[in-house]
Each structure stands twice: as structure tokens, then as C-alpha cells.
Amino acid sequence: MKKKHLDISGFLSSILAIIIGLAVGFIILLICNKNQAIPGFQTIITGAITHGQKGIGQVFYYATPLILCGLAVGFAFKTGLFNIGASGQFTMGAFGATLIGICIKNLGQVHWIVALLVAIIFGAIWGSIPGILKAFFNVNEVISAIMLNYVGMYLVNWIVGSWKIGGKQVLFNSLRNESYNVSQSAIIPKWGLDKLFPGSSANSGIIIAIIVVILIYLLLEKTTFGFELKAVGYNKHAGKYAGINEKKNIILAMLISGAIAGLAGGLVFLSGTGRHIEIVDVVADEGFTGISVALLGLSNPFGVLLAGLFIAYLQSGGFYLQLFSFSTEIIDIIVAVIIYFSAFALIVRLFIMRIHQKNENKEKKLNKSDKKRGVE
Numbered sequence: 001m002k003k004k005h006l007d008i009s010g011f012l013s014s015i016l017a018i019i020i021g022l023a024v025g026f027i028i029l030l031i032c033n034k035n036q037a038i039p040g041f042q043t044i045i046t047g048a049i050t051h052g053q054k055g056i057g058q059v060f061y062y063a064t065p066l067i068l069c070g071l072a073v074g075f076a077f078k079t080g081l082f083n084i085g086a087s088g089q090f091t092m093g094a095f096g097a098t099l100i101g102i103c104i105k106n107l108g109q110v111h112w113i114v115a116l117l118v119a120i121i122f123g124a125i126w127g128s129i130p131g132i133l134k135a136f137f138n139v140n141e142v143i144s145a146i147m148l149n150y151v152g153m154y155l156v157n158w159i160v161g162s163w164k165i166g167g168k169q170v171l172f173n174s175l176r177n178e179s180y181n182v183s184q185s186a187i188i189p190k191w192g193l194d195k196l197f198p199g200s201s202a203n204s205g206i207i208i209a210i211i212v213v214i215l216i217y218l219l220l221e222k223t224t225f226g227f228e229l230k231a232v233g234y235n236k237h238a239g240k241y242a243g244i245n246e247k248k249n250i251i252l253a254m255l256i257s258g259a260i261a262g263l264a265g266g267l268v269f270l271s272g273t274g275r276h277i278e279i280v281d282v283v284a285d286e287g288f289t290g291i292s293v294a295l296l297g298l299s300n301p302f303g304v305l306l307a308g309l310f311i312a313y314l315q316s317g318g319f320y321l322q323l324f325s326f327s328t329e330i331i332d333i334i335v336a337v338i339i340y341f342s343a344f345a346l347i348v349r350l351f352i353m354r355i356h357q358k359n360e361n362k363e364k365k366l367n368k369s370d371k372k373r374g375v376e
Contacts, residue, residue: 021338047317057200064205067308068264069290074299079253085145086261087287088152089123093262094269096122101182111185119266127258135247178276187272205267217301292339
């Protein structure tokens with residue numbers, strides 16, 4: 001009953017955060033232009049739907065990396081780790097997929113699969129580094145992961161921009177200051193979504209993301225390995241006492257988290273929508289938005305799925321704010337407010353849980369003392 005109560009309170013806190021975020025967004029629209037505030041707000045709420053199948057398809061396209069990056073962060077949360085390095089892992093996954101997509105051209109129909117597998121491996125390797133530092137040297141994963149975001153960005157920029165063979169650039173198109181186009185065979189298939197949502201960028205990425213959500217849920221909730229990961233996350237000392245290899249689980253948790261973020265990078269850069277690696281000093285937004293998605297989805301895989309779809313829906317609808325002379329950055333403000341209140345609600349929930357635990361411990365001690373007195 002207590003677990004159900006906490007789940008309901010978490011769900012209600014997320015809904016409240018969404019309402020507050022939308023209210024703040026509406027107030028900003030009023031301040032900017034009170035005459036256009038109502039139609040602008042309606043565009044945010046119904047923009048994706050009013051553009052029919054194309055609008056819905058775009059929501060799925062935008063949601064794919066958000067769901068996977070949110071799942072990467074949420075998975076780490078479940079195991080007691082804060083993977084703030086999803087941006088770097090996303091970038092490494094994008095680099096791995098782009099590398100295979102450009103350099104290897106004779107793989108035929110399995111080209112995109114191989115490219116995605118390399119993206120997963122690159123993301124997993126990058127994610128495992130903070131895990132190794134945490135497990136063996138007790139380095140806080142937040143510090144190491146956020147530093148690796150920038151290391152990954154600059155490393156990829158350097159490799160893409162400077163790798164030459166015979167004086168010719170291998171990956172970099174200097175005329176456009178970005179990586180070359182990947183081979184057509186490396187672009188992930190549409191699986192019929194282009195016909196279902198004509199005119200949109202929807203592809204099989206959203207289906208792959210949903211499959212990964214289900215797999216991670218099953219891993220966490222239905223397997224012994226998942227139980228061990230969560231047990232170490234809840235209380236590493238208790239887990240160690242129970243015979244669970246704490247160091248191995250920390251490394252594996254960060255490795256899996258990085259692999260999911262790497263897959264997100266691969267799906268985006270193999271989507272065939274013109275996304276390329278650009279030589280710019282900017283960390284990938286998707287990883288940080290993933291933190292927002294994980295918080296809003298309460299780190300539950302299916303909650304993350306819904307949160308990713310919701311934020312993508314806002315982004316898709318917010319794109320049309322330009323029709324009313326509003327800046328699309330208003331959507332970023334709304335999302336930021338939603339996440340702020342989601343995080344605040346999470347802190348309140350944790351505080352309440354600790355109070356409950358203290359009260360339970362006191363009751364147990366009193367019951368034990370009462371039993372001793374009865375025996376005497």
C-alpha cells in the first residue's frame with residue numbers, strides 16, 4: 001500500500017509540475033504579447049495535432065532520442081547513480097554510427113544495424129569510464145561524467161576535423177563545416193512509418209526506442225541481475241553484505257546506461273534527416289534533456305516513455321509559435337520550469353520517505369522493547 005501511495009504521489013507531483021510549467025509559459029506569452037497569448041498557447045497545446053499525421057510523426061521523431069537519453073539517466077538513477085554524462089555518450093554513439101556510415105560501404109542491408117551496434121559500443125565504453133572511476137577510486141560519477149561530456153565533444157571534433165588519408169579528409173566536409181553524409185544503406189529504415197505519417201521525419205527509431213524501454217523494464221523488474229543492480233543502488237552496504245559484487249554492478253550499470261545513450265546518438269545521426277557532426281563547441285542538448293525526461297518520468301521506463309513523448313509534443317507544437325511572432329525558446333522555459341518542480345517534488349518525496357522510515361524504525365524498537373518487557 002505504501003509503495004502504491006508513493007507511486008500515486010509521484011504521478012500527481014509530475015502532473016502538478018506540468019500544470020505549473022504550462023501556467024508559467026502562458027504568463028510569459030501574456031507579458032510578451034497579450035493579444036497573441038491565447039492563440040500562441042493553443043498552438044503549444046494543439047500544434048502537433050492540428051498538423052495531422054505529419055505533426056504526430058514529428059513528435060515521434062523528436063521523442064526518440066529524448067526517450068532513450070531519459071531511459072539512460074533513469075536506469076542509472078534506479079541503480080543509485082547519477083549519469084549526467086548522457087550528452088557525451090550520445091556524442092560518442094553518434095560518432096561511432098557516423099564513422100561506420102561513412103567509411104564502410106559494402107555491408108548491404110545490415111549496414112545500419114552494424115552502425116547502430118558500433119554506436120551502442122562507443123556509448124557503452126564512454127559510459128563505463130565514470131563507472132570504473134566510481135567503483136575502484138570512489139570518484140563521484142557526476143564530476144567525472146560531466147567532464148567526459150566535454151572530453152567526448154572535443155575528441156570527436158578533433159578526430160572528425162583532422163583525420164586525413166593521403167591528404168584527403170576522411171570524415172569532414174570542409175565546405176559545410178560538418179561530417180559527410182552517411183551511405184544510403186546506413187540510414188535506418190522507415191518500417192512503414194513514412195506512409196503512416198506522410199511528410200514527417202518519423203522512422204523506425206521510435207519503435208526501437210519502445211522495444212528498449214520494454215527490455216529495460218523487464219531487466220529491472222523481472223531479472224535477478226536487475227534486482228542486484230537496484231539493491232546496490234538502494235543500499236550498497238546491504239548489497240555487499242548479501243554477497244553482491246558492488247564494483248561490478250556499478251560498472252555494468254554505467255555501461256548499460258551509456259549504451260542506451262549511444263544508441264540514441266546512432267538513431268539520430270542515421271535518420272537521414274540531415275543531422276551531421278558539426279565542429280562546434282556545443283555539448284549535445286539531448287543528453288541534458290534526458291535528465292529532464294528521467295525526472296518527469298520518475299525514472300520508471302514507461303514513465304520515461306510518456307515523459308519523452310510529452311516533451312517532444314511540446315517542442316513540436318512550440319515550433320509553430322513563430323507564426324505568432326513568439327520565440328521558440330519559450331518552450332525551453334516551460335520545460336525548465338516543469339523539470340524544476342519535478343525535481344522539487346522528488347526532493348519532497350524523498351524527505352517524506354525518510355520520515356516514514358524513521359517512524360517505522362522507532363515503532364520497531366518500541367515493539368521489541370515491549371516484547372522484552374512481556375517476556376520478563
